[in-house]
Amino acid sequence: MISTSEVLSQLFSGLSYGMVLMLIALGLTLIFGVMGLINFAHGELYALGAYMGFVTVQTTGSFWLALVVAPICVGIVGIVMERYLLSQLYDSDPLFVLLLTFGLALVMQELIRLIWGSGLQPLSAPEMFGGFVEIGGVFMPFYWLFIIGFTLVVTGLVILVLNKTKYGMYVRAASRDSEMVSLLGIDNTKVYTGLFAAGAGLAGLSGVLIAPLRGVRPVMGAEIIIAAFVVIVIGGLGSVGGAILGSIVVGVLTSFTTLWFPQLSEVAMFVAMVVVLLLLPEGLMGEKERVE
Amino acid sequence: MSVRDNTLVSTLDSLVGTLSRPKLLATLALFLIAPLTPVGFLTTEIMIFAIAVIGFDILIGYTGYVSFGQALFFGGGTYLSAFAVSYFGMSFLVAIIVAVVGGIVLSLVIGALSLRRRGVYFALLTLAFAQMFWTMGFIWPEITGGNEGFSFNRPELSLGVVDVPMNGNVPVYAFTFLILAVALILAIRIVESPYGQVLKAIRENEERAQFLGYDTFKYKLLSFAIAGAYASLAGGLYAMHTQFSFLGLLFWETSGDLLMMVLIGGLGSIYGPILGVFLFIVLRDYLSAIIPEWPLVLGVVFVLIILYSPDGLLGMFRRGRRAIGSGTDARSSGPES
Numbered sequence: 001m002i003s004t005s006e007v008l009s010q011l012f013s014g015l016s017y018g019m020v021l022m023l024i025a026l027g028l029t030l031i032f033g034v035m036g037l038i039n040f041a042h043g044e045l046y047a048l049g050a051y052m053g054f055v056t057v058q059t060t061g062s063f064w065l066a067l068v069v070a071p072i073c074v075g076i077v078g079i080v081m082e083r084y085l086l087s088q089l090y091d092s093d094p095l096f097v098l099l100l101t102f103g104l105a106l107v108m109q110e111l112i113r114l115i116w117g118s119g120l121q122p123l124s125a126p127e128m129f130g131g132f133v134e135i136g137g138v139f140m141p142f143y144w145l146f147i148i149g150f151t152l153v154v155t156g157l158v159i160l161v162l163n164k165t166k167y168g169m170y171v172r173a174a175s176r177d178s179e180m181v182s183l184l185g186i187d188n189t190k191v192y193t194g195l196f197a198a199g200a201g202l203a204g205l206s207g208v209l210i211a212p213l214r215g216v217r218p219v220m221g222a223e224i225i226i227a228a229f230v231v232i233v234i235g236g237l238g239s240v241g242g243a244i245l246g247s248i249v250v251g252v253l254t255s256f257t258t259l260w261f262p263q264l265s266e267v268a269m270f271v272a273m274v275v276v277l278l279l280l281p282e283g284l285m286g287e288k289e290r291v292e
Numbered sequence: 293m294s295v296r297d298n299t300l301v302s303t304l305d306s307l308v309g310t311l312s313r314p315k316l317l318a319t320l321a322l323f324l325i326a327p328l329t330p331v332g333f334l335t336t337e338i339m340i341f342a343i344a345v346i347g348f349d350i351l352i353g354y355t356g357y358v359s360f361g362q363a364l365f366f367g368g369g370t371y372l373s374a375f376a377v378s379y380f381g382m383s384f385l386v387a388i389i390v391a392v393v394g395g396i397v398l399s400l401v402i403g404a405l406s407l408r409r410r411g412v413y414f415a416l417l418t419l420a421f422a423q424m425f426w427t428m429g430f431i432w433p434e435i436t437g438g439n440e441g442f443s444f445n446r447p448e449l450s451l452g453v454v455d456v457p458m459n460g461n462v463p464v465y466a467f468t469f470l471i472l473a474v475a476l477i478l479a480i481r482i483v484e485s486p487y488g489q490v491l492k493a494i495r496e497n498e499e500r501a502q503f504l505g506y507d508t509f510k511y512k513l514l515s516f517a518i519a520g521a522y523a524s525l526a527g528g529l530y531a532m533h534t535q536f537s538f539l540g541l542l543f544w545e546t547s548g549d550l551l552m553m554v555l556i557g558g559l560g561s562i563y564g565p566i567l568g569v570f571l572f573i574v575l576r577d578y579l580s581a582i583i584p585e586w587p588l589v590l591g592v593v594f595v596l597i598i599l600y601s602p603d604g605l606l607g608m609f610r611r612g613r614r615a616i617g618s619g620t621d622a623r624s625s626g627p628e629s
Contacts, residue, residue: 038412088599095358098412099555100598102360102548106591114585226423226544229416237413263431270424274405277417281408 005138010259011252012135016144016213018251019151023206024224025231025243026158027199033175033238034195037094040101041081042203043225044108049074049204050211050220051116054123063126063212070208071201078200082193105221113218125212147209154205155244158198162240171195175238230269234276236286245284310480315563320473331574333461338573339472340529345553345565346479347522352551353560354483355515356495357407360415361422362550364402365395365520367542368425369527371436374444374537383450384458384467388528395524396517403516407509410498419544426542441538464533471529475522479562482518491515523550552594558604567606 028042039045052070057063081104089097125143132139162168170191174181182188207220214220231250235242250269257268276284310316326335344366352358369391376387406417429436436442449456449467458464482488490511493501501508531537540546549572557568572590580586601608 032412036412038416085595085599092602093356094412095356095415096598096602098415099358099551100595102551103591103595103598106548107588107595110585110588110591114588226420230420233413233416233420237416266427266430267424270420270427273420274424277405277408 004136006259007256008136008138009140010255012140012144012148014252014255015248016147016251017210017255018248019148020206020210021224021227021231021251022155022244022247023151023202023209024228025235025247026155026240027202028228029232029235029238029240029243030171030175031195031199032232033240034171034178035192037086037097038101038229039196039199040098040225041105041108041221042101042199042228043221043223044105044112045074045078045200045203045221046207046210046224047112047216047218047221048077048108049207050123050216051112051207052204053208053211054116054121054216057123066208067205071205074204074207075197075201079193079197081200082196086196087189087192105225109218109221112221116216116218118218121216123211123216129212143212147213150209151206154202158202159240167191167194227269230273232283234269234273234283236283239283239285239287242283242285249284307477307481310477310484313480316476316480319476319563319566320469323469323472327465333465334573334577336461336465336468336533337530338570339465339468340526340533341550341553341569341573342566343472343475343529344523344526344550345557345569346475346562347519347525348550348554349559349562349565350479350482350488350491350522351515351519352554353562353565354488354495355491355512357410357512357516358415358551359406359418359516359519360544360547360551361402361406361418361420362519362523363542363544363546364418364422364425365399365523366527366530366546366550367537367539368398369395369524370531370537370541371429371527372524373528373531374442375435377447377531378442378444381447383447383455384532385449385451387447388525388532391524391528391531392521395520395527398524399517399520400513403513403520407512407516419547422542422547423544426539426544429539429542436539437537439539441536441540443536446532446535458532468529468533471525475525476562476566479522483562487511487514552590554604555602556594556597556604558606558608560603561606564604564606568604571605 024042024046028039032038049070052073053063053066056066056069085100085104086097089100125146129141129143129146131142133142133145134140160168162172170181170186173186174188174191178188178191181191210220227250231246232243233246234249235244235246249272253268253272254265258265261268280286323335323339326338327333331338344362348359348362372394373387373391376382376390377384382390402418402421406414406421409417430438446458446464449458449463456463458467483491490501490506490508493504493506494508494511498508501511527541530541553568553572554565555568556572557566558564576586576590579589583589597604601611603610
């Protein structure tokens with residue numbers, strides 16, 4: 001029989017995975033909302049973040065430093081990508097940007113393989129996260145709780161920046177009508193580059209966070225990107241709330257199907273996506289006019 | 293390209309017209325000579341993928357809908373014909389027909405769901421649906437063979453009265469060649485038909501096509517199903533050629549390969565994707581042995597093509613020819629860039 005303790009531990013395991021997905025999906029959906037493009041290489045930015053974290057921990061031994069260094073490095077890669085490659089295609093069909101990022105994903109994955117090899121590299125969280133915490137009579141790995149708490153803070157900060165700062169206002173305005181924003185004298189290219197860098201940084205951060213749980217390997221980016229796509233389709237493309245809701249749904253759903261129907265664990269999120277699409281074509285929190 | 297007035301010219305006459313195209317004849321001649329060159333019976337594989345990308349081009353290049361889930365129909369065709377042979381003992385031809393019919397049914401369902409969206413949203417949906425079927429394959433590994441796949445023996449080609457044995461490379465090559473020839477002629481007829489003109493209208497401006505009174509959804513769905521039929525036909529042939537099926541064929545990397553073939557060659561031209569397949573498979577087979585970083589090279593080439601020649605190598609050739617000045621070629625410049 002399935003006990004409450006199993007359900008509880010599966011819930012927290014699912015939440016911690018969902019929260020990591022959330023950071024990836026947030027960047028994806030914000031970039032789509034403002035720039036109308038989907039970044040296929042977003043998963044590779046996450047993988048790159050994990051490797052940057054791996055290198056930082058190897059050289060300095062500090063996981064905390066990795067949580068700072070990796071997002072910054074990946075953010076810079078994001079800036080280079082947006083400024084020198086993607087921006088060349090802004091005048092053409094967004095589909096060509098999607099195809100370009102698909103090619104970049106391939107290139108980045110192969111470069112990672114070339115530099116660090118194909119194998120699985122372990123990255124252990126600092127000792128202070130090694131313990132367990134008792135919740136409702138169940139012992140949870142402290143690291144799960146750390147992930148959940150940490151991502152909640154980061155997500156809160158993102159929402160705060162979006163809603164309370166001038167830059168956030170530009171982003172929100174650009175997601176409504178970017179032409180109007182540039183007519184008002186705001187440099188759209190800076191909004192785009194900043195947003196892309198932030199999205200890349202969030203993906204890099206989530207790569208470091210997941211590394212102690214699942215290790216670091218070249219295919220990790222390709223594996224997560226599909227789940228992140230499913231998340232933003234379920235939530236509604238371009239919607240921040242949708243990305244948050246979608247990632248929690250996918251994380252928890254995957255976790256519980258692993259418990260009850262292990263062979264269906266991979267399929268569950270796709271079934272959820274089909275159901276949502278049939279009932280709510282715009283996604284859980286998507287807006288009709290923004291969908292194109 | 294000129295639109296033939298099908299109401300006046302008889303179908304037969306226009307068919308002869310299509311058949312006597314120098315490009316078509318040259319392409320077919322190339323595939324006839326290829327087995328005698330160092331390419332050898334790699335030609336069969338090239339022709340199989342050529343069938344898949346010809347149909348794919350009708351969806352991407354002519355209708356303007358980029359699917360990231362074509363692996364579903366290619367791999368689906370492979371599995372359907374492999375199942376037909378190994379579990380139901382069907383013959384070569386019947387197994388291929390099963391693959392095509394199954395592929396059409398599947399593409400109508402997936403198309404109806406994905407075509408509610410356009411652009412990148414559509415691309416994501418097709419990717420997700422294809423991945424869903426890939427993960428479903430792991431629920432029943434004893435049937436699908438999982439990543440390791442399963443093999444079977446190629447059956448005879450039963451033609452009702454006579455049974456043609458399909459042992460060895462030559463019969464499979466010959467059969468694939470015939471199918472490719474028919475598929476190619478049919479594709480040219482489709483894109484030049486009034487239906488094909490509506491597809492191009494959808495590509496250029498879908499709303500305008502709607503205002504002109506076209507039910508664009510039906511046109512798009514048919515285009516999606518044509519691409520699905522071609523892919524599953526190719527998949528079925530691939531199963532018969534390799535006598536093997538594995539889940540990797542349903543994985544998004546297969547979709548990515550097909551997309552790269554179309555775009556490297558040049559979308560919206562039918563012949564461009566064939567060129568893409570030829571280069572892709574020949575270079576992969578010869579270079580991957582010498583250069584272990586082959587996927588990296590491929591990725592870089594693909595990125596450069598997208599950035600600097602969105603209409604692929606064929607578009608590059610066309611522009612080059614025009615630049616040299618021999619350009620009496622007044623053809624419209626293919627796809628949107």
